[in-house]
Amino acid sequence: MDDSKYVGKRIVITGGTGSFGHTVAKQLLETGAEQVRVLSRDEAKQDAMRHELPDSRLKFYVGDVRDFDSVDRATKNADYIFHAAALKQVPSCEFFPMEAVRTNIVGSENVVRAAEKNGISSVVCLSTDKAVYPVNAMGMSKAMMEKVAQSHGLNNPGAETIVSCVRYGNVMYSRGSVIPLFIDQLKAGRPLTVTNPEMTRFLMSLADSVSLVEFAFTNAHQGDLFVKKAPSSTIADLAQAIANLFGSKKEVVVIGTRHAEKLSEALATREELTRAQDMGDYFKVPADNRDLNYSVYFDSGNIAQACYSDYDSHTVERLTVEKIEELLLTLPEVRRELALAGKTARIDAFS
Numbered sequence: 001m002d003d004s005k006y007v008g009k010r011i012v013i014t015g016g017t018g019s020f021g022h023t024v025a026k027q028l029l030e031t032g033a034e035q036v037r038v039l040s041r042d043e044a045k046q047d048a049m050r051h052e053l054p055d056s057r058l059k060f061y062v063g064d065v066r067d068f069d070s071v072d073r074a075t076k077n078a079d080y081i082f083h084a085a086a087l088k089q090v091p092s093c094e095f096f097p098m099e100a101v102r103t104n105i106v107g108s109e110n111v112v113r114a115a116e117k118n119g120i121s122s123v124v125c126l127s128t129d130k131a132v133y134p135v136n137a138m139g140m141s142k143a144m145m146e147k148v149a150q151s152h153g154l155n156n157p158g159a160e161t162i163v164s165c166v167r168y169g170n171v172m173y174s175r176g177s178v179i180p181l182f183i184d185q186l187k188a189g190r191p192l193t194v195t196n197p198e199m200t201r202f203l204m205s206l207a208d209s210v211s212l213v214e215f216a217f218t219n220a221h222q223g224d225l226f227v228k229k230a231p232s233s234t235i236a237d238l239a240q241a242i243a244n245l246f247g248s249k250k251e252v253v254v255i256g257t258r259h260a261e262k263l264s265e266a267l268a269t270r271e272e273l274t275r276a277q278d279m280g281d282y283f284k285v286p287a288d289n290r291d292l293n294y295s296v297y298f299d300s301g302n303i304a305q306a307c308y309s310d311y312d313s314h315t316v317e318r319l320t321v322e323k324i325e326e327l328l329l330t331l332p333e334v335r336r337e338l339a340l341a342g343k344t345a346r347i348d349a350f351s
Contacts, residue, residue, distance in 0.1 A: 005217065007032040010078040012120075014065050014111060015085030017045035019174040020126065022052070023206050024082060024213070029055050039063055039074040040085065065107030071114040081123040082213060083111045086142070089176060090130070091259040093138035104141035109148050116152070116161045124216045125149045127167040127225075129202060129265040132310070136260030146225065150287045153222035164220035166212045167227050167267055169202025169313065173333045178235070182242045183337050191251045192243065197236035199257070200264045200313040203324070204230050205331060215282055223287025227267045232313035233324050241324035245338060245346055263314070270308040283311070 006028055013021045016038030028036045039061045046060045063070025065085045086104050087093055093100040108125060115123045127146050130139030152163040173179050182192050212228040239252050268283055277284040328334045335347050
């Protein structure tokens with residue numbers, strides 16, 4: 001993380017008690033931020049985080065992004081916002097889609113409005129690959145969050161507050177992800193359960209997700225969307241890699257696809273890639289800044305669009321089981337679990 005950018009700054013993290021919030025708050029404090037504010041509605045998680053990171057510069061705001069006054073209060077006199085608050089579980093959003101609308105769409109609009117009102121320099125909204133060609137309520141609500149973020153610049157061309165988005169796939173070992181589930185199953189002596197062995201997902205470490213947001217803060221113009229290039233894995237290979245690391249011969253049980261899951265995910269559409277800028281490890285997709293002069297849509301198009309394919313987990317670099325093991329061993333949480341299980345030989349071999 002670029003130390004100089006955050007020295008003396010006040011940064012707000014919505015949904016800051018989650019895995020991403022913990023990581024980025026700790027790094028921001030280490031870089032010399034004047035203040036890091038965590039806005040969330042869970043008192044217990046805030047109390048746990050307060051004890052984990054005992055620093056007077058870390059401030060906690062109990063509130064909800066659904067409530068504009070909560071966001072307004074937390075963002076007064078701040079400089080930057082990491083907007084991570086969201087409902088993220090696909091099945092729960094399927095059963096309660098309006099809750100996803102209230103948090104992921106209306107809540108995001110509250111964040112953008114409060115940022116503009118309070119003169120925030122930059123807001124980065126965290127999105128997901130499920131927002132690309134969405135088939136479930138969670139992905140649809142995140143796609144609409146992206147539209148809310150991009151519409152800020154369309155409706156306020158002279159705005160000083162820059163609002164951008166980042167989009168990433170599965171963050172390994174984040175709360176609610178499949179890797180800690182697999183490890184818990186192995187520790188309990190149960191078989192590993194997979195939905196569909198051929199299902200593919202992008203793999204990204206928590207450190208990579210923080211780097212992506214940092215890259216957006218440094219490089220964003222109004223309405224930009226950033227995607228980090230990432231390899232993918234089948235669920236079967238991921239389960240096998242974890243079993244190998246822990247020396248387990250437990251069987252893998254196929255339980256079937258859950259509510260509204262896709263066989264693969266895409267981080268960028270072919271339509272987006274036609275206007276994307278390749279920035280090495282990242283794609284930068286600028287906002288479509290055409291106005292409401294509809295003749296632009298009907299009288300001209302993009303001939304190059306047919307030459308592009310989606311950036312999809314089925315077609316990008318597919319990691320072997322051995323490469324997945326190496327990637328897993330870069331995660332501190334996996335190394336800790338291996339040490340507790342007495343599997344230090346694998347850690348030593350990697351080191």
